[in-house]
Amino acid sequence: MVETEAAAPTRRDRKKQQTRAALMAAALRLVDERGLDHVTVEDISEAADVSPRTFFNYFATKDDALLGGPLPHGPSMHDRLLAVPSGVALVPALLEAISADIAEIQDQRDFWLLRLRVIKDNPSLVSMLVARGECAEAETIVAVAARTGLPADDLFPQLAATLTGAAFRTAMMRWATAGDGRDLLDLVREAFAVLAEGLARSAPPAPTHDATPAPTHEKVLR
Amino acid sequence: MVETEAAAPTRRDRKKQQTRAALMAAALRLVDERGLDHVTVEDISEAADVSPRTFFNYFATKDDALLGGPLPHGPSMHDRLLAVPSGVALVPALLEAISADIAEIQDQRDFWLLRLRVIKDNPSLVSMLVARGECAEAETIVAVAARTGLPADDLFPQLAATLTGAAFRTAMMRWATAGDGRDLLDLVREAFAVLAEGLARSAPPAPTHDATPAPTHEKVLR
DNA sequence: GTAAAAGTTTGCAGCGGCTGCAAGTACGGC
DNA sequence: GCCGTACTTGCAGCCGCTGCAAACTTTTAC
Known part of the structure; x- marks a missing residue:
């Protein structure tokens, strides 16, 4: 309406x-x-x-009626990513490229919370969500290849695209699921920080026998 | 019995x-x-x-007839991951946990190449592949949480699981697609290295206008 | 060896998703 | 008011998929 x-x-x-x-x-x-x-x-x-x-x-x-609205990553991931100044590092650039989508989701908070709950409760929809993201990922591959100077069929651009998509999706689901009122943008930033820095540097240092839930080392971005 | x-x-x-x-x-x-x-x-x-x-x-x-064979990640990701000595860092542990699947895929090389070609040519199947991986991911989340001492509903274990799945899938598709005869294990290792070290350290240093396609080796992470 | 038990295959009837086609109906321009 | 266009609708029909019950086959028990 x-x-x-x-x-x-x-x-x-x-x-x-x-x-x-x-x-x-x-x-x-x-x-x-x-x-x-x-x-x-x-x-x-x-x-x-x-x-x-x-x-x-x-x-x-x-299923399309459930996911088919104007989807994030809609218009052209490729253009948006290349629009970011080339001085910006890859991950921040990716974040910048999807920031519009994040804002839109936050704008229609209730709608998206409902949608994501429905998706979570009906697992067959999760895969459709992935499928939606994939057309965007194809564009991301090309754009990342362009930014990095790597060939598009190299492993790295493909990895960057799929990992970005997975990180974004994870942050969204976490946002929709958790009771805490954390900002979506905040969660995405945290996820992207892990993306950029790697799992090795983002995990607590392997508590061999330590039972204490080590403080999340994510202060890096809070 | x-x-x-x-x-x-x-x-x-x-x-x-x-x-x-x-x-x-x-x-x-x-x-x-x-x-x-x-x-x-x-x-x-x-x-x-x-x-x-x-x-x-x-x-x-x-679709099940196309993907439904004994799937990688089959028995119990959770147990396999926790079976790795706790001294091992997270990403190598994850790699170890899926190494059996990789070996099995390499064993049935032709079968999997056909299967993956079919998947690639019929995009709706890709999402089903993801869906398959998700039950494994649920176990991975729990296991990662246990290894790191983080709560299972923390962002990090969820990220680790989905990113691992995405990296593995990407390596597989790349393996099946590329003409070069690269080892699957090799590609997975490269993908996991990126996972561990992060996109920031794995990408070539943002060649502003550099046209030389930098060498792809994972050694980039010095 | 035979009969009962247990497991598999198949046909049938039927629902629901989805599509092409051919009306019918509302809208917008003139 | 009239016409062309665009949207809606019903209809017929294919296909995916399921429950049921009647064959049929293998295994088990006597």
Whole structure:
């Protein structure tokens, strides 16, 4: 319902947007209540007051209605990453490139918390989330290759892209799951710090027999 | 009483194993030839000479026949990781824990190359590969938490698990894709070195405009 | 050796996801 | 008001997948 942008959308466009939002909302609500397997496309479309056939005019898949909104990493990861001044190191540049997405998620906090809860409760959706990220990862590979001067089929750019995606996803899930009210941006920063510095330097120094939960060595970024 | 499969499997078990293998082989071959969407369960079961209904006695899903074999990370990631002496640092321990899987993959080289090619050519399968890895990741989280003394709901163990999975997957895909005959173990080692040392130390030092593709060796982390 | 038990395969009926096609209906421009 | 365009809808149909019950096969027990 919320129209952030409205240059000059005709009434038709408004209705479309409305229908789309209604379908997504209905899908999220119903699946949250009953679980993915106990909600049919018919249920969703009925709740949104359109025909089942119309559902598939908006989403290719039932799952799409749950993840299919304007996704983070949407427009062009490639361009955004290359837009960061080349003096900036790789990881900060990656962080910068996704910062817009993070902000958007924080903006629609409740919506995303619901969405992520639904994803967490229905594991088959997690893989779809990954799949979504992958098109962005393909662009990231190219951009990282360009920034580093490595060939795109080298292991490093591919690693950088997949690891970045995994770190971002982990931070998001952690954000959505934990009770503490930690900032998403904060969590992403922490995750990216580990990415940059490596697991070896980010873990507590292997407490051989020590039972004390060593202080998280992450002061590096707090 | 448990293992020693080849020792005393009844005739029935042998036939089952045979059927299972036939179905997997048929599925891989047909999908490799025609693409996932142009192969039906009926095609597969016909090629394996069983009824379509029987297919679903063996695999829950069409995709399962493509990924569903004995998967790496199979038995218990948790136990394997904790079996590594606690003196060993985290990343080498993780590497050690999956080394058996790597060896097995190398053993069945051709089979896995086919499987990974099929996965690469049918993107929807990639996400399923991730999903498979996730049950292993859950165990990894617990084990890493135990090793580091951190609580299991801390960001770090979760990051370590997902990043490890991502790094392993990336190395596998790279192994299957590249023409060079690089060892899988070698690639995984390189990927894990990046994991341990971090992207910041593993990337070439941000060549502002340098065109020379710096050597890729993991020795970069001096 | 035979009969019961246990396990497997198969056909059948049916739901639900998803698609192409061919109306029907609302909208926007004129 | 009229027309072209865009969106909606119903319909027919394929395919993935499941439960059920009737064969059929192997194993076990007597």
